[in-house]
Amino acid sequence: MKEKIRIGCGAGFSGDRIEPALILTEKGNLDYLVLECLAERTIALAQKRKQHDPSLGYDPLLERRMEGLLPLLVKNKTRLITNMGAANPMAAAVKIQDIAKKKNIQIKVAVVLGDDVFDQLHGEEISLEGGKPIKSYGNLISANAYLGIHALMPALQSDAQVIITGRVADPSLFLAPMVYELGWDPQDFDLLGKGTVIGHLLECAGQITGGYFADPVTKPVNGMENLGHPYVDVFQDGSGIISKVEGTGGQVTIRTAKEQLLYEVIDPQKYFTPDVVANFSTVRFEQVGTDKVKVSGGGGLARPDAFKVSVGYQAGYIGEGEISYAGAHAKERAMLAGEIIQKRIRHLYDEFRIDYIGLTALHGPQFSAKSNPYEVRLRVAGRTGDKEKAPWVGEEVEALYTNGPAGGGGARKNVQEVVGVISILMDRDNLKPEIQILG
Template sequence: MNTLRIGSGAGYSGDRIEPAVELAEHGDLDYLVFECLAERTIALAQQARISDPQGGYDPLLAERMRRVLPFVGQGAGRRRLRVITNMGAANPLAAAREVRRIAGELGLGLKVLAVVGDDVLHALPAEQLLDNGKTVGALGERLISANAYLGVEGIIEALRADADVVITGRVADPSLFLAPQMFEFGWAFDDWPRLGRGTLVGHLLECAGQVSGGYFADPGFKDVEDLARLGFPLAEVDADGNAVITKVAGSGGRVSRATCAEQLIYEVHDPAAYLTPDVTADFSQVGFVEEGVDRVRAQGASGRARPDQLKVSVGYLDGWIGEGQMSYGGPGAVARAELARDVVLKRLALIGVKMQDLRAELIGMDSLHGPRSSVEPWEVRLRVAARCEERGDAVRIGNEVETLYTNGPAGGGGASKGVRQVVAVASLLLPREAVKPRIEE
């Protein structure tokens, strides 16, 4: 294979589906990758699996697969399209079963394999220290998940087994894109320069629409055309890991040197030592060259030996957040909203609500930048929220905001309230020998 074509079908769990379908149908792809796991996403998925042992995978899995599976496999005059995704979240095996069920309904004979082994909840010693200063044992029954960031190994094993669809749990974002490059081009697991270049490709694609102008757009400063029809990116990669980032012709958005440069520095602490399970990537010499409209060549990445330890993301229950909101509009809106805020805070003290991390703000005035300016808006929204150890205390916060309807000040409307359980996330490092990825049907 001279050139490998990899598309990004999603940059997070709730991402749009249409751009992925566009890539599957018109991108002439070898691989379509859906990257759908954030730090908290898998902890929330583990929580969902507790309620339903057959659940715990991405809620959009079925809809996405139903839309793209008809393009998967070998078609006349087309490249063989394969799908790689971490939409398995907390339950890759159940996700793989669901994809096989959908493929069967569509009359497609596809091979679907799951990569497991990232769940290390029962392998953590109680004395293991987390990055928040607590130990694993100190979390007790509040501990709900512990998932290691796997690398390319399980995905490559599944591709060698001729899988059409590979479903994983927690895999490092760029590894989803690096694996097909290593598989197709036969790169060695210690070919650090190529692995560094392949990881750059993955890092540029992993957030989907961000690199094709989505999060980049800022009207009047960084204009992007047809944002409502934003096209997701794809990479054309050669056997040495050199790549051109582009998108489907005619789709909305923009791929430029600037969009690629912004994505390059996204979530990268040290450009010379970007740690992944597969390689310590070096992006410090990366440059971008515009070769044409929506065509940017990425070059200059390298790499060195991978870390000896894997990051583990730990999810645990950490109390409740209670919230209430109320809007005020017209003349004197700010003064009435400020009085309402004062009333709620005094009421919470009077009834003895125990809370931490209290926020009482006027959205549009001081929620982001502190004290308001001299400009008086015509509308403002009060938001009061706090974290509480007990659910009952959290409920009272929203209730007190709602009582402003009849207890004043005048003119409040559009009240809302809610309570949600906090799933907090902490991290630790685990020797990679303790983590055993494998494939299963």
């Protein structure tokens, strides 16, 4: 049992930068590095890639991250926990072993399985968002349960240096090594709540070091081109001190911590995870040094009886087109263009949207600029279940070049397949996580 452990977060989403994790592993003196790379839509898209090629389905940046990290993990005796396995953690583990062999590195990989519950779906489960059977959404393509620390503990008890998972709740990736290394009782929900607070604070990586916080006018942050990612020293009592590697950009302050604490939180007194119902309302922050914030307080109640399950479904296709108007009467010409497209093809699509980027795209017409802008970009998008109709949106926008109004330019068009995501609850007794060891 240790008195404290140090955990770093090297990635906060699938497309995050690679070098902050390298810096953390090289200079952060970490016990554990966590790469948190999954979101609801991310894993549904990964399931689609796996359907097309059974050897795929893991994170697209897995190979690039592992190429740089594996030598550093071994050199610095740092264990890695990551959900980059996405829809295919076993294939991800095989790929990691392949990279290790090429680099002549001996490494053991633990694969956490059991989050994929697609075969258990009946179609009658009720979605949390719509209150209707999930089969009514159409063709279902994936179902992944949010596993918790119970799934990770056997992997931690092995001597695997890399632990790769599919869908695990974000804060659980951080909480599991706390419970394992600090000897916490998995039924001590007060401690689990405190640890979940810390996991939540770290899970988005650069957000707590100033990335999501920064505003050059009201909240300036220095060195953002070299934004450091965070690490935390966690102590036996569930408190922690969050910091970053010296010399990296960004900042760790009470203000950045407060913003991250409330990020994606609906009820701060009841933050549901597979491990605990955490209470964020009693968290306290203290600035204890430059880029050092102490976190204390928080707590939790007994874990819920059900797991959240993210269900992906085929939601059709989106066709879109964009074109720009500039100069005198740019707004009026762009709006005429939108009106033309609306009259010509709106009736062909299940959903249809016209945005005037720079005027109404983010907040709608009620907040649009009162003055006449010098330039406006029109965006048109339509969703349909008919793959053949999807390209028509972009084609119609492109046709505005010569069919008016005057002066349109910079047209582009695009079609993408849409993956929708809904949620259900599943009794935790129905899930049977397991691990496999490679190497």
